[in-house]
Amino acid sequence: MASWALSGPVKFYDRGEGLVVCYRPDSGDTHLVNAEAAEILQTLGRHPMTETRLRETLVPGGVAGASALRQLLDDLARVDLVSAS
C-alpha cells in the first residue's frame, strides 16, 4: 500500500480557530485549510504513513470515513502539499 508523506516542509499558522494557514517554503505557496486537513498534514509531518495507518492515527470524530480521508488526501495532493509513494 502506498505511503503518504508531505511533499516538503510545511509551516503552520494555527490559532485554534478551525482554519489553518499552511505555507510551503519550497514553493512559496500559502493555503488555507480546515482543521481536519491540517491534522493530516501535521500527522504526516511527524512521519510518512499508509492511508490505513493514518486513519487509525487520526483522532476519533475527525475525518469520518475512508472515502472522506481519501478525498482530503487527493485534495492535498492536488495542491502539492502531500504525495504518495
Added chain:
Amino acid sequence: MKFGTLSELGGAGLRRRLTGDGLRLRVGPYCYAIQSPVPVVARGLAALYSDHYLAPDREFADFHVALRPAGLQQRLSKRLDFFFDERQPFGSIPRSQAYAFFEWGLNWCLSVTMHEYLKLHAAVVARNGVAVVMPGLPGAGKSTLCAALALRGWRVLSDEHALIVPGSHRVVPVNRPVSLKNASIEVVRRFAPDAVIGPVSDDTHKGRVAHLKADIAPDSHDPAPLEAAFMLFPQYKAGQALQLRPRSRAESFIFAAHHSFNYSALGDKGFDAMAAFVDGVDCYDLRYSDLDAVVEALEALVQGRPGA
C-alpha cells in the same frame, strides 16, 4: 534634521526645483527627488504637500522620478511619460491624466521596491496613537473611509501602503494624499466642504480621480512607527447598515497575504512577518454606507468598545 516644508519654497522656488535638479520631498522614511515641467504637477504638489518636509537639495534620494514628455513625438501629441531612475515603466498618457498618473507613479515606486518591510495594499489610520490597518479590494471604499477619518481628526499614515516592521505589529508612516475616485470625490466634498482637494484628472482607467490633502492631524509627519491594534476589511455598499464582525486570524492572514505587495517575494520571512502582525491585531469585517456612522463606530472600536 528637519529642513523646512514645501510651502516655505513659494511657487517660484517650487517650480525652480521641479525644472532643475529636482524637489527633494520627504515621505515617511523615504526621499523622493521629483522633476517635472508640467504645471499641474506643481499645482498639485503646492496644494497637497504644503506641510511635507523637504530634504537638502543634494541629499540622497530613494526614488528619482520625473513626469515629462519622453520626446518630440510625445510633446507634439500632448502626452506625458513617467520616469523612474530614467527608465519608463509605463506607456505615455494624455496630459489630462497627468496628476493622477504622477501620484500613481509615486505609489508604484514604493510598491515594487523597499522590501525591508512587509507591505500590504492597505490604508492605515490612527487615533490616539492606535493604528488601524485596512486592506481592501479596489472599490471596497477604503480610501473614502480613510478620507472621512482624516477629516474627523484621525491621523492618516497611508492611503495605499501598510509598511509593517517584520516580527511586530508596528506600522511605519508614509503619509501622502488620499486618492478619491468618481462619486467619492463629491461624497468627500459634501462630508467636509473645506477639504483641500487637488487637481482632478478625467478619463483615467479608473475614471475621474482627485486627491485629498490628508496630513491634517498635528502629528501627521511624525516618522515614528505606531503599533497597530486592529485590521479591518472594509466594504462599502449603498444602503448597507453598519456591521463590524470579528474575522478569524487565519482568514485575515490569507486575505492580507493576497493583498500584499511583497509577501511572496519575502518567502519564509513574509510568512513569519505576517504571522507576527496578525497575532498582534484584532481582525474585523466592516460593512458600511454612512460615513458619520462608521467614523463613530471606529472611534468606539479604538476606545475598546467595539459595537458601542
